Amino acid sequence: MRASMLSDWLAQRIERTGGQPIYRQLYGLLQQAILSRELPAGTKVPSSRLLASELGLGRNTVTQVYEQLALEGYVWSATGQGTFVSDSAPDEIVGADSAAHDTAPAEPRVLSARxxxxxxGAGVSQRQGGAFMPGVPDVSRFxxxxxxxxxxxxxxxxxxxxxxxxxxxxxxxxxxxxxxxxxxxxxxxxxxxxxxxxxxxxxxxxxxxxxxxxxxxxxxxxxxxxxxxxxxxxxxxxxxxxxxxxxxxxxxxxxxxxxxxxxxxxxxxxxxxxxxxxxxxxxxxxxxxxxxxxxxxxxxxxxxxxxxxxxxxxxxxxxxxxxxxxxxxxxxxxxxxxxxxxxxxxxxxxxxxxxxxxxxxxxxxxxxxxxxxxxxxxxxxFTSHIRRMRGIYGQRRQILLDTIRKRYGDALQIVGGDAGLHLVLRLPNGVDDREVAKAALAINIVVRPLSGYFLRREEGMSGLLIGYGCVAEDEIEPAFEKLATVLDPALAGRG
Amino acid sequence: MRASMLSDWLAQRIERTGGQPIYRQLYGLLQQAILSRELPAGTKVPSSRLLASELGLGRNTVTQVYEQLALEGYVWSATGQGTFVSDSAPDEIVGADSAAHDTAPAEPRVLSARxxxxxxGAGVSQRQGGAFMPGVPDVSRFxxxxxxxxxxxxxxxxxxxxxxxxxxxxxxxxxxxxxxxxxxxxxxxxxxxxxxxxxxxxxxxxxxxxxxxxxxxxxxxxxxxxxxxxxxxxxxxxxxxxxxxxxxxxxxxxxxxxxxxxxxxxxxxxxxxxxxxxxxxxxxxxxxxxxxxxxxxxxxxxxxxxxxxxxxxxxxxxxxxxxxxxxxxxxxxxxxxxxxxxxxxxxxxxxxxxxxxxxxxxxxxxxxxxxxxxxxxxxxxFTSHIRRMRGIYGQRRQILLDTIRKRYGDALQIVGGDAGLHLVLRLPNGVDDREVAKAALAINIVVRPLSGYFLRREEGMSGLLIGYGCVAEDEIEPAFEKLATVLDPALAGRG
Incomplete structure (x- = not known):
């Protein structure tokens, strides 16, 4: 649309009776014309005096609409030269799909694929300590x-x-x-x-x-x-x-x-x-x-x-x-x-x-x-702290091993207990370790399902990572007994 | 090149008299053939016995060259099956620029493209303070x-x-x-x-x-x-x-x-x-x-x-x-x-x-x-520290502005001085701001070339980022005078 046709285009669309206030209509129509590129960037729009006279409106109304559009970056004014549709205005915004405005804008609120x-796949836990959080040292001994x-x-x-x-x-x-x-x-x-x-x-x-x-x-x-x-x-x-x-x-x-x-x-x-x-x-x-x-x-x-x-x-x-x-x-x-x-x-x-x-x-x-x-x-x-902690963790590990053996004898295999701050209690195939971990969390015991560490899910072994680093000596047995209350039904129910 | 043509190809290139030692030549030629992909990855090369006989060389020479190439990842040997050009060897490294080889040895230990x-493109500086490091606050006032x-x-x-x-x-x-x-x-x-x-x-x-x-x-x-x-x-x-x-x-x-x-x-x-x-x-x-x-x-x-x-x-x-x-x-x-x-x-x-x-x-x-x-x-x-520092930085900024004006009047434009911890001293087109920054660094003054901040190099403007945040009040003028000793010749020499 050429600028000279603007007043005709507007006149056909403005509802003189029963519609929104004229100011609001004029603003909306100009915005639409700019957004839909009916009025291309760089177009010089009629002066407010001319447009007001052609549309039979008060000049103030047009001036105010122009000012609002300028404030929002749709148009800009050069002193003595007139008002132009902005270069850098949102003129390319909507493309052909002008129906989109009325409803929702494009939905940007999605995460990227990565x-x-x-x-x-996030594995991070809200819990950072307590029985039996793996991988967490006893910071109270620092x-x-x-x-x-x-x-x-x-x-x-x-x-x-x-x-x-x-x-x-x-x-x-x-x-x-x-x-x-x-x-x-x-x-x-x-x-x-x-x-x-x-x-x-x-x-x-x-x-x-x-x-x-x-x-x-x-x-x-x-x-x-x-x-x-x-x-x-x-x-x-x-x-x-x-x-x-x-x-x-x-x-x-x-x-x-x-x-x-x-x-x-x-x-x-x-x-x-x-x-x-x-x-x-x-x-x-x-x-x-x-x-x-x-x-x-x-x-x-x-x-x-x-x-x-x-x-x-x-x-x-x-x-x-x-x-x-x-x-x-x-x-x-x-x-x-x-x-x-x-x-x-x-x-x-x-x-x-x-x-x-x-x-x-x-x-x-x-x-x-x-x-x-x-x-x-x-x-x-540093070395004396490590030496001290190695003694403490070794003792906790032993208490945990003894507790597990007392409860399950050799029925459950223990792996990975020679080093670190956790051991792995293997569960028989068919026991859903994720379900066990979930049930344990519900009674405030943190264990991590071994199967969750496998990338090839089908190869995943069932088991529980049990951390003993951040559990005080006298809490280990009671906490494990609590864990057993959810582990026993899972062991009994398999097959 | 097919492997069967290798001995001909080598025979044409080995200089029997007056060249480098034969071992060195053979090594260099094979390396070149692999890097230039004349010998594609996976190619089985002739046995050392065969190649030695076709080239009229001692077998030991060929064996040693093969061993050296294997050590550097160009080829690998499978017992009883022969020697092959490596798959993941440095065959993509040098590309067409084979002139580089003779100097540098095989270098599989290169960085990724990213x-x-x-x-x-790294912009980080070894310097973390002093006149006129931009973007660094005065930590001594903390x-x-x-x-x-x-x-x-x-x-x-x-x-x-x-x-x-x-x-x-x-x-x-x-x-x-x-x-x-x-x-x-x-x-x-x-x-x-x-x-x-x-x-x-x-x-x-x-x-x-x-x-x-x-x-x-x-x-x-x-x-x-x-x-x-x-x-x-x-x-x-x-x-x-x-x-x-x-x-x-x-x-x-x-x-x-x-x-x-x-x-x-x-x-x-x-x-x-x-x-x-x-x-x-x-x-x-x-x-x-x-x-x-x-x-x-x-x-x-x-x-x-x-x-x-x-x-x-x-x-x-x-x-x-x-x-x-x-x-x-x-x-x-x-x-x-x-x-x-x-x-x-x-x-x-x-x-x-x-x-x-x-x-x-x-x-x-x-x-x-x-x-x-x-x-x-x-x-x-926090707020009282900011208030105090705003006063200090404002004063330093003023000293710097006054110093620049005193030295250059309005000949050089100053931009960006209303906020922050640096200002930009624009230089006339044609003055190489990187060269000025380099010359300044040589006399222990840090300024950063404005053109280095442009992604589109051709649009880059010449100028210097001058940080005043971490320069004591009484050091600003002397340091700027020092900077001027390298800036003046650059300004004089343009065109």
Whole structure:
């Protein structure tokens, strides 16, 4: 429509009697003409004086409508030149479907495909402690007084550069202390520069997969594995291939080996959640396979500090001569989860890339907290805390084992109890572990169904993850008896 | 090339006299044949015995070359079956540019495409303060004693649940206090449940784009814009469309409006880095456009607390009646960058999804620090700190403005000085701002080249971001005089 035809077009549509107020009608019709592109962007509209006269309206009415449209960005005025339909106005908004206005606008309130999948598969719990939450340490035993004293000391002297953004990689002091600790306790060989301080396993894995893989690349994960890392991998666009585990750890078939992935993520020192230790033969095989095929291995060394009886094997990273292992760990279980300090050890030659990317992507800070942690470790509080907690957790584990045996004898198999903060109580096939977990939650007992950790649902084994880390000694037996009240009917009802 | 032709191909290229050692030549030629895909992945190469005999070489030479190639991932051997060109070997690495080989050895340990792009575009600086680092507040004025006292109080009484993982969304107390603060100071309308506590703008944007968009979706960003967020968007697989800004803020053309994006990211209260305020008309237009097309608007309300003179406009979120604005902010500039506490305000109906996804993806903690912050705000320390800092920054800004005027009069335009912690000194076209910034860094003065903030390089304007937030009053003039020693020759030398 040309601007000169506007008054005719409007005159035909304005209802002089019985309709809405004229002001309202005129506003609505002009808006519609602009939105439907009847009046294209850039069109000069008639002056308010002219339009008012052609339509037989008061000039004030037209002026007010023009002002309202200008306020909302539909038109704009240039002094002395007139009023124009905005360039940048919502002129392309509705397209052909002008019927859409009256009802609902387009429905934007949906999650993206990756967002919906993330939420659908979310494993996170509202509960963060109590019987029998797996993976949560007893934070009440944390030496708060020591920590608080070190922290206050830093706040008193306060070097201002501890309050700014972290230069990529984190506190140099912490990286130095960590390199020593990892070498002596985990046989991880690295310089301080190869260590990038992160907020934990999630961020470490996120950083590694974003730098080392592209959307659509394949990553092998153990099946079963930790749900949280699975979510991080999926949302980064990786294609997950679930590889079964056997008594020696991840166990790729000949077909799997014929089709090498870009990355793999393994838990050699203590498979999560089943607890087996990867054999030395399997470790060497994986390293050789990775070397031949240029794959990256992410070694998640969670929980390796808490072993009862057996000595831990050295890390996979320590066996790696080709620079293909990315080692990740955190202080969430050894100190307290809310601390959010973890680390990633990268091969030589990648440290600058990782440090820069970490600063660029996450804009990290928390240097003061990292300095406190460095001092906490350097003064020996870390190792003595671990030693103390290993004793406490070992005792709780024993109470739980005794309680289970007393109740079920050898009828139910217990796996994964040699290390970490939980064990797995296997249930006979046919018992729906998700139903048991749900019934337990209803009586305020948290257990996690083992089948939920499997990516290949059809392979999922029935069982319960029972955490003992954050349950006081005298609460373990009563809580387990409570759990048994929902477990017994499930065991009786199968078949 | 078929494997049977390999020995002819090699024979033509090996220089028997005067060249490199035969071993070295054979290795280089085979590497080249594999990298250039003359020998495709999966090709079975001749046995060492056969190749040695066809080329008239010692078998040991060939065996050693094969072993070296296997070690580097170019080929692999299956016992009894022969030697094959690797599938996932570095065959895609170098592409056509085979000149690179002779120098660099096989390098399968390369970054992913997204990782390489991220590093190539990385804007992060090694420097985190000093004249004239933009975007960094003066952390030496932070009321450390107050903060430390509140912190010690929490550590003394220590409710253990402050040390565990955060339930999705963060500290309820902080969310409550924040809802009040944002309503009164920024006209943001939300319940505490709509606020998700994050580690800052980067994480807020990461969360939003992962939940609301998929890889390949288009996002509009202002051009110029903040490099850090740009990196977060790119690494999430989004396709960035740079939209120019004018005096009223982001200014999409009719063509842009005809092709609505999935999301847009804007800085309405203070365009970053140019500083203009988005007009009300433009705001209404954007909101209407987003409503009609189901786009999401991410409103980055950084720095809105520091305005000198003018009152801030209300947030875009406060004008949004359709629930399409995602509002993000942080305490990095108002308190200290290393704190790593930010927030995202989501429309009603999305709060549970965002809270769950945040816990699932980032496994957040830091509840104790969040509780300290909540008390810091509730006790009034936050607003009085902002008031004090606004006075200090206002004074520094004035000193800088006076210094620039004294030196350059009106020859150089100053933009964006009404708010925030930096201003932009425009340079005439033809002056290479990157070169000026580089020369300044060499004499220990940090300025950032304005052209580096443009996504469309050809549109980039020349200028310098000059931060005054973290420069003491008496250092501003001397530092600017130092800067002038590299700026003057650049200004003189143009044309």
């Amino acid at each position: 967002g919906a999948r993330l939420l659908q 030496p708060a007084a020591v920590w608080s004293r070190l922290q206050s000391k830093y706040w008193r002297r306060l070097p201002p550069d501890l309050l700014t953004y972290a230069p990529g990689g984190g506190s140099p002091k912490l990286r130095q202390v960590l390199a020593d600790y990892l070498r002596t306790s985990r046989s991880v060989h690295c310089t301080p520069e190869q260590i990038i301080v992160t907020t934990g396993i999630h961020q470490s894995v996120d950083l590694a997969v974003r730098l080392l893989s592209d959307s659509g690349d394949v990553i092998w994960t153990e099946d079963p594995c930790y749900w949280g890392v699975r979510s991080v991998l999926q949302v980064s666009g990786l294609s997950l291939k679930a590889i079964p585990v056997d008594a020696e750890g991840i166990n790729p078939s000949a077909d799997d080996l014929a089709d090498p992935p870009k990355l793999m993520l393994v838990t050699p020192s203590h498979q999560y959640p089943l607890g087996m230790v990867m054999s030395l033969a399997r470790r060497r095989m994986l390293l050789e396979f990775a070397r031949q095929n240029g794959c990256w291995i992410i070694e998640d060394d969670y929980d390796s500090e808490f072993r009862y009886g057996s000595r831990p094997l050295a890390s996979l990273q320590g066996l790696d001569t080709a620079g293909q292992v990315i080692y990740v760990g955190s202080f969430g279980k050894t100190l307290f989860p809310g601390l959010r300090i973890g680390y990633i050890v990268v091969p030589e030659g990648l440290s600058t890339s990782f440090a820069t990317a970490s600063a660029e992507l996450y804009r990290e800070g928390q240097l003061l907290q990292q300095a406190v942690l460095a001092e906490f470790i350097a003064e020996g509080h | 990782g390489a792009r991220l590093l190539q 009321p450390a004693a107050v903060w430390s006292r509140l912190q010690s109080k929490y550590w003394r009484r220590l409710p253990p649940d402050l040390l565990t993982y955060a339930p999705g969304g963060g500290s309820p107390k902080l969310r409550q206090v924040l809802a009040d603060y944002l309503r009164t100071s920024r006209s943001v309308h939300c319940t505490p449940e709509q606020i998700i506590v994050t580690t800052g703008i980067h994480q807020s944007v990461d969360l939003a784009v992962r939940l609301l968009s998929d890889s390949g979706d288009v996002i509009w960003t202002e051009d110029p814009c903040y490099w850090g967020v740009r990196s977060v968007l790119q690494v999430s697989g989004l396709s960035l469309k740079a939209i120019p800004v004018d005096a009223e803020g982001i200014n999409p053309s009719a063509d842009d409006l005809a092709d609505p994006p999935k999301l847009m990211l804007v800085t309405p209260s203070h365009q970053y880095p140019l500083g203009m305020v988005m007009s009300l008309a433009r705001r209404r237009m954007l909101l209407e456009f987003a409503r009609q097309n189901g786009c999401w608007i991410i409103e980055d309300d950084y720095d809105s607390e520091f305005r000198y003179g003018s009152r801030p406009l209300a947030s875009l979120q406060g004008l949004d009646t359709a629930g399409q604005v995602i509002y993000v902010g942080s305490f990095g500039k108002t308190l200290f960058p290393g704190l790593r506490i930010g927030y995202i305000v989501v429309p009603e109906g999305l709060s549970t999804s965002f809270a769950t996804a945040s816990a699932e993806l980032y496994r957040e903690g830091q509840l104790l620090q969040q509780a300290v912050l909540a008390e810091f705000i509730a006790e009034g320390h």
